[in-house]
Amino acid sequence: MRSIRAAAAVVITISTLAGATACGGGSDSSGGGSNASPKTLTYWASNQGPNIPADKKILTPELKKFEQQTGIKVNLEVVPWADLLKRVLAATTSGQGPDVLNIGNTWSASLQATGALLPWNKANFDAIGGRDRFVEAAVASAGAAKQDPAAVPLYSLSYALYYNKKMFADAGIAKPPATWDELIADGRKISKNGTSGKWGLGAEGGNLSENIHQAFVLSKQHGADFFDASGKPTFTSPGAVAAVKQYVDLMGKDKIIAPGNAEYSQNQSLSDFSKGKTAMVLWQAAASTFASQGMKPEDWGAAPAPVVSGAPGQGKNVNSMVAGINMAVFKNTKNTKGALKFVKFMTSDDEQKILNKAYGAVPPVTAAQADPAFNVPGVKVLKDTLTTSAAPLPQVASESQFETTVGTAIKELWADAAAGKTITTASVKDKLTKAQQQMTQ
Structure with missing residues (x-):
């Protein structure tokens, strides 16, 4: 790290x-x-x-x-x-x-x-x-x-949703989820509130870039962004706060991500997927990793990453960063x-x-x-x-600092969720406020 x-x-x-x-x-x-x-x-x-x-x-x-x-x-x-x-x-x-x-x-x-x-x-x-x-x-x-x-x-x-075909079939899931509600529902069928020994979705809470990529996509789906047109940080806008909360809630509230994922930082979520410990993972390109870990091409499928409703597209149905x-x-x-x-x-x-x-x-x-x-x-x-x-993520000079400050704020929220703390809109906004204060103008 x-x-x-x-x-x-x-x-x-x-x-x-x-x-x-x-x-x-x-x-x-x-x-x-x-x-x-x-x-x-x-x-x-x-x-x-x-x-x-x-x-x-x-x-x-x-x-x-x-x-x-x-x-x-x-x-x-x-x-x-x-x-x-x-x-x-x-x-x-x-x-x-x-x-x-x-x-x-x-x-x-x-x-x-x-x-x-x-x-x-x-x-x-x-x-x-x-x-x-x-x-x-x-x-x-x-x-x-x-x-x-x-x-x-x-x-x-770009990002795709990778899914384990056998785990889906065993859980009676006929097709990959297209929306976040469907993903959560499918994840719960597999995770069973953390009692099944398997998990619906993998994540890497210690991977700052990964945190930023997912939060950025979700902010777009909430009609927001992390910078305004002039390049000024807007980390605490309602849409940005909602995006971060939605992402961390997949562990804390929805219970489809294993608490240990809060510390993952380097392809560990892909390893869990390859071993049949998790049924889904959002990733950029994973085929070579799956093959190196013993998965055959027929073992997994790839589908567009989820949106709120409808089909992926521009505007609020952005489902990946470039x-x-x-x-x-x-x-x-x-x-x-x-x-x-x-x-x-x-x-x-x-x-x-x-x-x-x-x-x-x-x-x-x-x-x-x-x-x-x-x-x-x-x-x-x-x-x-x-x-x-x-x-594309904002092409601003402070982008790398944005990855560091906001990526770290999300990492800390993952740690709180893993420890059983309730993640609230206020607690997310507090973390993002501190991140914004660290940015140089």
């Missing part, structure tokens, strides 16, 4: 730095680079697979392929999500970081505001084949509006040319098919989406959600 206070402190520090540097050395930001014949790159990859060894197994052959094509060796480090934001933020101020890295697309505007990342202007996009190769919605989630993006889309994701992983380059890398070559390789049509198949994600490169692998049921639901019913 990352140090929340340390991460928050770094966010506060960097939010005022317009020209922070990283990686030492010097190069222009137009793609020219400073070394004539670079031979190495350091790459921080986010943990996308079921574990770090799985990521290394997927990525290492591809990096070898890049080395064979270009003569550039890539030194890979797979960074756990619990540590990634803290390490990236520290790198933007210390100058000790990689040449190329993965970032969650929700952090793009925050990291863009530091000035530490290479801006993806027309020249840099042209160096990797052009901006028009990418789905525009994915590019739009790579930085603040009216600015050159801070990163390039690598994997596109999720995804972007590749960024530190502006002060000594190997800009090599970094651009590497991004071009990783976002090439062929590599997009290989990597997104491996992770069960959707390619943000349009041409790669035509592959039949991205139209199988487990992936198609993600693609359809991205197209029809997903909304």
Whole structure:
């Protein structure tokens, strides 16, 4: 688990730095680079697979392929999500970081505001084949509006509801729930008020990003948001408070989530699902994890995440945030040319098919989406959600601090629910008030 206070402190520090540097050395930001014949790159990859060894197994052959094509060796480090934001933020101020890295697309505007990342202007996009190769919605989630993006889309994701077919059949449930009321009713049939030894739904209360993603979607369904049009926090609006309460009530009031989930932070809910301990889980892309833990494709199904009523769509029927992983380059890398070559390789049509198949994600490169692998049921639901019913998290400079402060507030509420404390509108508003007070203006 990352140090929340340390991460928050770094966010506060960097939010005022317009020209922070990283990686030492010097190069222009137009793609020219400073070394004539670079031979190495350091790459921080986010943990996308079921574990770090799985990521290394997927990525290492591809990096070898890049080395064979270009003569550039890539030194890979797979960074756990619990540590990634803290390490990236520290790198933007210390100058000790990689040449190329993965970032969650929700952090793009925050990291863009530091000035530490290479801006993806027309020249840099042209160096990797052009901006028009990418789905525009994915590019739009790579930085603040009216600015050159801070990163390039690598994997596109959205949320789906995964369900265990056998557990549903055993409980007499004929189809996956489409609304929250249906999900709660189905979850209660399985959990039986916590007496069955199994649980209806899994969650990760210690995973700050996961907390934010679900609370954001629920806020949209309540007709609210966590920031106004000017970027000012509105954490205590009635809709935002109701959204957080609804999420935590799934454990405290509805009793379909195991109390131990309050401490989960790194794919533990997926492990419980794979072992038949929980019947449902809301997740971005889970097929590779299920397979690694012994589940067969026919053991589980995927459906759109729940809405209040009706079918998923825009407006109040948003059922996912626009999720995804972007590749960024530190502006002060000594190997800009090599970094651009590497991004071009990783976002090439062929590599997009290989990597997104491996992770069960959707390619943000349009041409790669035509592959039949991205139209199988487990992936198609993600693609359809991205197209029809997903909304981007606020592209504001304080987004990463929002994840830290509000994500922690929700984590604390999960802990209260797990301890048997009643979660009230007042107690939720109190936590969110404190979170809002911690935000820098």
